[in-house]
Amino acid sequence: RIMRPDDANIAGNVHGGTILKMIEEAGAIISTRHCNSQAEEPCVAALARVERTDFLSPMCIGEVANVSAEITYTSRHSVEVQVNVMSENILTGAKKLTNKATLWYVPLSLKNVNKVLEVPPIQYTRKEQEDEGKKRYEEQKLDRLETKQRNGDVIFPIINPEPHTVGYSQSSLIHLVGPSDCTLLGFVHGGVTMKLMDEVAGIVAARHCKTNIVTASVDAINFHEKIKKGCVITISGRMTFTSNKSMEIEVFVDADPFVDEPRERYRAVSAFFTYVSLSKEGKPLPVPQLLTETEDEKRRFEEGKGRYLQTKAKRQAQMQQAAQQ
Amino acid sequence: RIMRPDDANIAGNVHGGTILKMIEEAGAIISTRHCNSQAEEPCVAALARVERTDFLSPMCIGEVANVSAEITYTSRHSVEVQVNVMSENILTGAKKLTNKATLWYVPLSLKNVNKVLEVPPIQYTRKEQEDEGKKRYEEQKLDRLETKQRNGDVIFPIINPEPHTVGYSQSSLIHLVGPSDCTLLGFVHGGVTMKLMDEVAGIVAARHCKTNIVTASVDAINFHEKIKKGCVITISGRMTFTSNKSMEIEVFVDADPFVDEPRERYRAVSAFFTYVSLSKEGKPLPVPQLLTETEDEKRRFEEGKGRYLQTKAKRQAQMQQAAQQ
Amino acid sequence: RIMRPDDANIAGNVHGGTILKMIEEAGAIISTRHCNSQAEEPCVAALARVERTDFLSPMCIGEVANVSAEITYTSRHSVEVQVNVMSENILTGAKKLTNKATLWYVPLSLKNVNKVLEVPPIQYTRKEQEDEGKKRYEEQKLDRLETKQRNGDVIFPIINPEPHTVGYSQSSLIHLVGPSDCTLLGFVHGGVTMKLMDEVAGIVAARHCKTNIVTASVDAINFHEKIKKGCVITISGRMTFTSNKSMEIEVFVDADPFVDEPRERYRAVSAFFTYVSLSKEGKPLPVPQLLTETEDEKRRFEEGKGRYLQTKAKRQAQMQQAAQQ
Numbered sequence: 001r002i003m004r005p006d007d008a009n010i011a012g013n014v015h016g017g018t019i020l021k022m023i024e025e026a027g028a029i030i031s032t033r034h035c036n037s038q039a040e041e042p043c044v045a046a047l048a049r050v051e052r053t054d055f056l057s058p059m060c061i062g063e064v065a066n067v068s069a070e071i072t073y074t075s076r077h078s079v080e081v082q083v084n085v086m087s088e089n090i091l092t093g094a095k096k097l098t099n100k101a102t103l104w105y106v107p108l109s110l111k112n113v114n115k116v117l118e119v120p121p122i123q124y125t126r127k128e129q130e131d132e133g134k135k136r137y138e139e140q141k142l143d144r145l146e147t148k149q150r151n152g153d154v155i156f157p158i159i160n161p162e163p164h165t166v167g168y169s170q171s172s173l174i175h176l177v178g179p180s181d182c183t184l185l186g187f188v189h190g191g192v193t194m195k196l197m198d199e200v201a202g203i204v205a206a207r208h209c210k211t212n213i214v215t216a217s218v219d220a221i222n223f224h225e226k227i228k229k230g231c232v233i234t235i236s237g238r239m240t241f242t243s244n245k246s247m248e249i250e251v252f253v254d255a256d257p258f259v260d261e262p263r264e265r266y267r268a269v270s271a272f273f274t275y276v277s278l279s280k281e282g283k284p285l286p287v288p289q290l291l292t293e294t295e296d297e298k299r300r301f302e303e304g305k306g307r308y309l310q311t312k313a314k315r316q317a318q319m320q321q322a323a324q325q
Numbered sequence: 326r327i328m329r330p331d332d333a334n335i336a337g338n339v340h341g342g343t344i345l346k347m348i349e350e351a352g353a354i355i356s357t358r359h360c361n362s363q364a365e366e367p368c369v370a371a372l373a374r375v376e377r378t379d380f381l382s383p384m385c386i387g388e389v390a391n392v393s394a395e396i397t398y399t400s401r402h403s404v405e406v407q408v409n410v411m412s413e414n415i416l417t418g419a420k421k422l423t424n425k426a427t428l429w430y431v432p433l434s435l436k437n438v439n440k441v442l443e444v445p446p447i448q449y450t451r452k453e454q455e456d457e458g459k460k461r462y463e464e465q466k467l468d469r470l471e472t473k474q475r476n477g478d479v480i481f482p483i484i485n486p487e488p489h490t491v492g493y494s495q496s497s498l499i500h501l502v503g504p505s506d507c508t509l510l511g512f513v514h515g516g517v518t519m520k521l522m523d524e525v526a527g528i529v530a531a532r533h534c535k536t537n538i539v540t541a542s543v544d545a546i547n548f549h550e551k552i553k554k555g556c557v558i559t560i561s562g563r564m565t566f567t568s569n570k571s572m573e574i575e576v577f578v579d580a581d582p583f584v585d586e587p588r589e590r591y592r593a594v595s596a597f598f599t600y601v602s603l604s605k606e607g608k609p610l611p612v613p614q615l616l617t618e619t620e621d622e623k624r625r626f627e628e629g630k631g632r633y634l635q636t637k638a639k640r641q642a643q644m645q646q647a648a649q650q
Numbered sequence: 651r652i653m654r655p656d657d658a659n660i661a662g663n664v665h666g667g668t669i670l671k672m673i674e675e676a677g678a679i680i681s682t683r684h685c686n687s688q689a690e691e692p693c694v695a696a697l698a699r700v701e702r703t704d705f706l707s708p709m710c711i712g713e714v715a716n717v718s719a720e721i722t723y724t725s726r727h728s729v730e731v732q733v734n735v736m737s738e739n740i741l742t743g744a745k746k747l748t749n750k751a752t753l754w755y756v757p758l759s760l761k762n763v764n765k766v767l768e769v770p771p772i773q774y775t776r777k778e779q780e781d782e783g784k785k786r787y788e789e790q791k792l793d794r795l796e797t798k799q800r801n802g803d804v805i806f807p808i809i810n811p812e813p814h815t816v817g818y819s820q821s822s823l824i825h826l827v828g829p830s831d832c833t834l835l836g837f838v839h840g841g842v843t844m845k846l847m848d849e850v851a852g853i854v855a856a857r858h859c860k861t862n863i864v865t866a867s868v869d870a871i872n873f874h875e876k877i878k879k880g881c882v883i884t885i886s887g888r889m890t891f892t893s894n895k896s897m898e899i900e901v902f903v904d905a906d907p908f909v910d911e912p913r914e915r916y917r918a919v920s921a922f923f924t925y926v927s928l929s930k931e932g933k934p935l936p937v938p939q940l941l942t943e944t945e946d947e948k949r950r951f952e953e954g955k956g957r958y959l960q961t962k963a964k965r966q967a968q969m970q971q972a973a974q975q
Contacts, residue, residue: 001823001849002659002849002852002853004655004656005503005504005505005655005656006503006504006505006655006656009501009555025826026824028826029824029826029882029908032908032909033882033906033908036908036909042909043909044909061660062659062660064821064853090853090856090857090860091856091860091861092860093813093857093860110909171499171557172497172499173498173499173500174496174497174498174525174528175498176524176527176528178330178331179330179331179828179829179830180330180331180828180829180830182829184879184880184909199501200499202501203499203501203557206557207557207581229335230335232496232528232531232532256532326651326675327675327678327679329829329830330829330830331829331830350651350652353652354652354714354740357740357741358714358738358740358743361740361741361742361743362743367741367742368741369741386834387834389679389683413683415679415682415683415686416682416686416692416693416694416760417686417692418683418686418687435741504654504655504656505654505655505656509711509712
């Protein structure tokens with residue numbers, strides 16, 4: 001689909017959240033179709049997890065986004081989908097790979113939303129494909145268990161914060177979940193949540209560095225809990241770490257089923273977004289250092305630094321590998 | 326236009342904010358057209374004020390909204406527009422008056438946004454029309470000056486609030502101003518702002534009483550300051566007063582021109598919304614009393630009570646007048 | 651309503667699809683209202699067909715679209731609606747006729763969606779009006795039967811196509827049908843479908859000629875099959891013919907009711923769109939000739955040429971007639 005002015009920021013770069021939403025829609029369609037192909041009963045695929053995603057090149061207003069999706073692994077109760085996004089400038093014909101993402105879906109029965117159905121197995125052309133898929137499946141399962149720990153955290157508001165402190169840029173957004181945000185089951189599309197998360201992360205980043213910013217990557221996101229139509233969701237973001245040219249923002253989504261539900265507010269999703277600051281010519285700019293004040297802020301900064309260095313090391317290893325081939 | 330699921334809450338009642346947005350679009354069209362009819366130079370009419378508005382009957386999904394607008398007074402630099410909204414059930418043919426609103430617009434030059442142009446005078450069929458219009462003009466001018474006082478107020482967040490206190494239901498929403506929110510001048514449409522204000526007020530009301538709620542009326546809203554494309558706006562709402570069957574919510578809009586602008590965050594708009602709680606059959610329900618804690622909350626409650634009694638007295642006087650005629 | 655940046659392409663010209671959507675909404679309102687005026691039972695008018703439509707002059711961002719609709723003929727089970735769209739520049743006051751369209755609607759019962767209700771007859775001021783209407787009715791009925799043949803066609807993707815071949819510009823878009831796309835009956839609004847069709851046709855045209863393009867006309871569109879909420883629709887477009895200054899694009903809509911429906915994917919709609927290429931000054935530009943490779947492509951090119959010459963002849967006949975009067 002063609003990128004419109006509302007899909008983009010003032011500098012004309014398409015919001016990462018718009019791309020994440022398209023990716024998730026493609027993933028939801030292909031996995032719902034697959035899970036209904038040998039259906040015991042009709043079902044809808046619900047997003048369980050998105051693997052770490054890099055935004056390889058910014059997309060602009062007027063470009064066409066081509067999204068392609070493929071099922072790459074199935075376990076008994078989950079589907080792995082690989083989605084590629086290409087941006088195409090239809091005036092020059094130039095095409096670029098914008099994004100590669102891996103998503104995990106779980107089929108939920110249309111009749112009973114708490115029932116997880118079985119997934120029809122796919123055929124692999126080579127045995128290694130199945131083995132590699134199984135390895136990815138086990139890894140993400142482990143990671144999902146770990147992130148459950150992080151969920152207790154709350155963002156406290158700060159009065160009259162100093163520039164470049166954590167409190168200065170932290171931001172919250174509330175959203176009333178409407179019908180067009182939801183699947184046939186009446187739960188929020190994972191892509192809608194990711195779009196709102198990117199919006200908050202982008203506001204945090206822009207408040208911190210007061211320049212044009214774009215999403216560089218998103219850490220793995222786990223969707224622990226479904227969010228129902230009619231909920232109010234609060235999406236909160238705070239900066240956790242800055243390197244010379246990047247900012248890491250932690251984003252939480254809390255759901256408040258405030259009408260005719262006995263349930264308390266709960267943490268539905270959390271994730272780390274990485275942003276970079278761009279000059280008018282599209283070159284990366286240095287980022288003001290984040291000033292940490294409390295012990296918690298200092299600890300989170302160090303943890304962010306750890307993630308940053310790990311990612312950097314991984315990327316260098318990949319580049320060396322690629323160079324040797 | 327036909328009301329869609331996205332225009333309404335879960336109970337199927339169209340959001341007051343959707344109606345306010347349609348009203349403002351109609352007002353902006355008719356006054357921009359009028360101000361350009363004898364144009365010294367091209368201009369766009371900017372919303373300066375909306376008079377107190379009652380929602381006479383709720384509109385539902387599938388109904389058609391008919392909006393009609395008429396210019397009723399012109400001063401040297403402003404235009405008064407009267408807008409009526411009728412809801413029509415196209416299945417039964419039933420029509421109801423949903424809303425009557427009075428809006429004030431000011432023509433701003435397209436070449437120089439800080440230049441207010443002159444308004445071509447309209448012709449009155451009777452001299453009294455002009456005199457009454459002038460009286461309304463003077464009254465609103467006075468009122469606009471008064472509300473400038475209220476602007477310093479800030480909403481402080483409360484941690485772990487008790488149910489039915491002010492802190493329990495207060496809510497904030499942030500919104501990044503995109504191109505489709507804006508006029509040709511690059512400033513936010515007044516109607517877009519009002520829709521977001523109603524959204525926040527509705528969330529405050531629903532959090533307080535945890536039932537289906539609808540907008541009953543909106544106090545006069547003054548638009549002191551323009552909001553530019555690319556700003557982040559924070560819309561905050563807190564409950565100020567409850568009667569047996571209604572809730573008054575104060576809403577603030579603060580604009581933060583956070584990219585390439587030297588300006589500080591500023592208060593752009595503020596207003597009072599009144600909500601009622603409805604049963605599944607659409608009957609008004611009793612509202613839990615607001616628990617006030619601080620001196621400021623108690624003072625605001627008393628002020629709200631004053632506005633409530635004043636409105637009630639005015640309405641009774643009108644009904645007696647109508648009965649006598 | 652005022653045209654916004656999101657309604658337009660990069661050059662500021664409003665998408666033909668936005669206009670088609672407004673036309674259809676106006677048609678749906680007036681015909682639903684009419685069919686319920688002497689109601690046996692409540693019904694919703696569903697779009698069955700849109701007659702060939704010319705876009706007489708492009709509309710721009712900031713202009714106001716005035717849409718007016720009138721019922722011009724009723725058969726036992728269908729309503730003919732004539733819709734006119736005027737664009738108004740509210741700064742200069744200039745008005746232009748943008749579009750004239752004829753639409754056919756059929757009333758479907760709200761209680762039983764497969765039941766077509768009877769249409770209350772309208773009064774004609776002159777006998778000839780009824781006769782002409784009847785003639786139009788018979789003609790479109792015949793034409794609808796014929797187009798049913800074309801439905802089996804499928805668009806195959808081509809790898810590494812040469813510029814200006816059919817495969818080079820062909821494009822597909824998938825869309826998950828959400829609640830705000832649908833009528834009270836839970837079926838997609840015809841206008842929503844037409845907007846998506848125009849979007850795909852526009853991408854095909856831009857890929858072919860790599861310039862600013864606008865919709866010049868749309869051939870008659872028949873809506874053979876309803877599309878239900880929750881379906882995935884695939885909209886595919888391929889170029890069929892080029893003249894010196896125009897491109898004809900064939901667009902198919904296939905619906906895939908992939909959840910809780912035993913049904914196969916089916917062809918729901920198809921149509922021909924004609925586009926022209928415009929210079930920066932808004933003048934028509936020459937169009938690169940379409941390179942046809944397969945027998946089917948050559949045949950379709952010849953058929954497109956036939957339609958082009960027929961339309962041209964018809965227009966010349968009308969102009970001569972107009973000149974003689």
